[in-house]
Structures are given as C-alpha cells and as structure tokens.
Amino acid sequence: MTEQLRAYVNARLLDPASGLDQTGTVLIDGNKIVDTGPHLFPNGPPPNVQVIDCKGYCLAPGLIDMRVHLPEPGGEQKESFETASAAAAAGGVTSLICLPDTDPAIDNVSVIEFIARRARETNIVKIYAYGAITRGLEGTELTEFGILSEAGALAFTDATRAIADTLVMRRVLSYASTFDLLIVQHPEEPRLARNGQMTEGEIATRLGLAGIPAVAEVMMLERDLRLVEL
Incomplete structure (x- = not known):
C-alpha cells in the first residue's frame, strides 16, 4: 500500500x-x-x-564528515558510537570516517574489525575508519598498509600528528603508491607549532595565547610536495 x-x-x-x-x-x-x-x-x-x-x-544528499574524533575504543566516556552516530544524523551527516587516535590506535586489523562490528551494531549512520600511518601514531614504524586496506581502512593518517621525519614520509608515500592508497597528512611543522593554540598574530597576542606561525603549514606542504615529485 x-x-x-x-x-x-x-x-x-x-x-x-x-x-x-x-x-x-x-x-x-x-x-x-x-x-x-x-x-x-x-x-x-x-x-x-x-x-x-x-x-x-x-x-541535500547526506553529508560525509571525513575528520571525526571518535575515541572508542579507549575513551567511551567522552564519546561512543551511539552518541556520535546520533549527533551526526541530527546534523545531516550520514557517513563519517573516524581518525585513528583511539586507544589502542587503529594500527592493526583487530581494531579495524572492532570498528566495523560496532558500526553494524549501532546502525544509525555509516562509520568508516582511517588506518594509522605509523604504529601507535609515533611517526617512526610504518603500519601494514595493504593488510589494513583489505580489512577496511579507507585511507591512512596519523590524525593530528604530522609525520615530522622526512625519510619516514618518503617511505610512506612510496609504500602507499604501491597499493594506490590515499595518505592524509596533518600539514603542520611540529616544532614550529609546538604548544601553539591558534594562528600567530594580533588576536593571539591580545588573548595571551601561544601562536602558531602560518608558515608552519606552508613548510610541511612544500616538503611533502617535493617528496611526491621524487
């Protein structure tokens, strides 16, 4: 009917x-x-x-949020799959991709499978996951991109931590190109940005907040663009 x-x-x-x-x-x-x-x-x-x-x-068609801090596992007291999904749906977001800065980090297949299972159980919006670029988000040892991708990781990032080591980043790009995978870098030179709370300038000075030079982002982007050309 x-x-x-x-x-x-x-x-x-x-x-x-x-x-x-x-x-x-x-x-x-x-x-x-x-x-x-x-x-x-x-x-x-x-x-x-x-x-x-x-x-x-x-x-409009359902929105996709590609940068979600969903701390489950490890931080369910802050946000859970249920609360994040409900908030997303209320705002018109029908798909979201969670960053790998969970505890433990999304650097192995078991965590990817956990997220997929919890997404099915919640069943409000579609939930996907980034795989971590490096183990424990420590910026040194690369994760198994191919295996994580097969398990369901849509792309790879170390969340809000930039890959500071240039040699490591070169290996990341080379490894990812083998599997045609997407790398999502946090474009910020960490030493320049250390302890910063907002963009450096008059407003930061007036508020008494530690500033981050705008060039910190430019420097990281320029470095990575050079590496892509190698």
Missing part, C-alpha cells in the same frame, strides 16, 4: 554531483524520492499530499 505522499516545499535543493543549487520541492512516496524541481505544483499540491514548508532550509 502506498504511503501518504510528502512534499518538502520552499527548500534550497543542493546536489554537488550535478551542481544543482535552486529553490524547489522534493516529493517523497514512503522512503523514495519520486520527483524534484522548482515548479512541481504550480496550482498548489493536491489534498492527498502532506506539505512540509522548509522555509529556505537546505535539502
């Missing part, structure tokens, strides 16, 4: 895939979108359609 039709009117329709950005209506039958457009009901919706006025708010 067909459920009541619902029309979301006066919505800002966004679709990055097609470049759509316009005011219009989305017509839904049950859980399926059956029509969209700026002029679906020029004479007004029929009586069998439930109308929801979006008042200019956005309607």
Whole structure:
C-alpha cells in the first residue's frame, strides 16, 4: 500500500554531483524520492499530499564528515558510537570516517574489525575508519598498509600528528603508491607549532595565547610536495 505522499516545499535543493543549487520541492512516496524541481505544483499540491514548508532550509544528499574524533575504543566516556552516530544524523551527516587516535590506535586489523562490528551494531549512520600511518601514531614504524586496506581502512593518517621525519614520509608515500592508497597528512611543522593554540598574530597576542606561525603549514606542504615529485 502506498504511503501518504510528502512534499518538502520552499527548500534550497543542493546536489554537488550535478551542481544543482535552486529553490524547489522534493516529493517523497514512503522512503523514495519520486520527483524534484522548482515548479512541481504550480496550482498548489493536491489534498492527498502532506506539505512540509522548509522555509529556505537546505535539502541535500547526506553529508560525509571525513575528520571525526571518535575515541572508542579507549575513551567511551567522552564519546561512543551511539552518541556520535546520533549527533551526526541530527546534523545531516550520514557517513563519517573516524581518525585513528583511539586507544589502542587503529594500527592493526583487530581494531579495524572492532570498528566495523560496532558500526553494524549501532546502525544509525555509516562509520568508516582511517588506518594509522605509523604504529601507535609515533611517526617512526610504518603500519601494514595493504593488510589494513583489505580489512577496511579507507585511507591512512596519523590524525593530528604530522609525520615530522622526512625519510619516514618518503617511505610512506612510496609504500602507499604501491597499493594506490590515499595518505592524509596533518600539514603542520611540529616544532614550529609546538604548544601553539591558534594562528600567530594580533588576536593571539591580545588573548595571551601561544601562536602558531602560518608558515608552519606552508613548510610541511612544500616538503611533502617535493617528496611526491621524487
């Protein structure tokens, strides 16, 4: 039996895939979108359609958050799969990728499998994981990229820790290219950024906060771009 039709009117329709950005209506039958457009009901919706006025708010495909600190395992008292998933769904995020700065870090298959299992149990939004670039996020010994990728790691990063050692980073890029994997670097020269709390400048001085020179980001990016060319 067909459920009541619902029309979301006066919505800002966004679709990055097609470049759509316009005011219009989305017509839904049950859980399926059956029509969209700026002029679906020029004479007004029929009586069998439930109308929801979006008042200019956005309607778009589910958002993807690619940088989520989800501390489970090891920090469930701060955030759990249940609380993170509920918050994500409330904000329109339907997929998220959690950083590997858990305890233990996501540097072996067992932690990847744990995350996949918890994501299935929670079953609110899609949850994926980054694999750690280095064991324990310590910036020295590389993890098994190929094995972690096969287990489900979408890409590799050491979260908010930059790979400071240039030789290690060269090995990272070379190893990743073998498997055609994505590396997500935190672009910040750690010695320049040490103990910094915000970008260096007048506001940091006025607030009495330790500043981070903007060049700390540029230096790391320049180094890594040079390494890619090798």
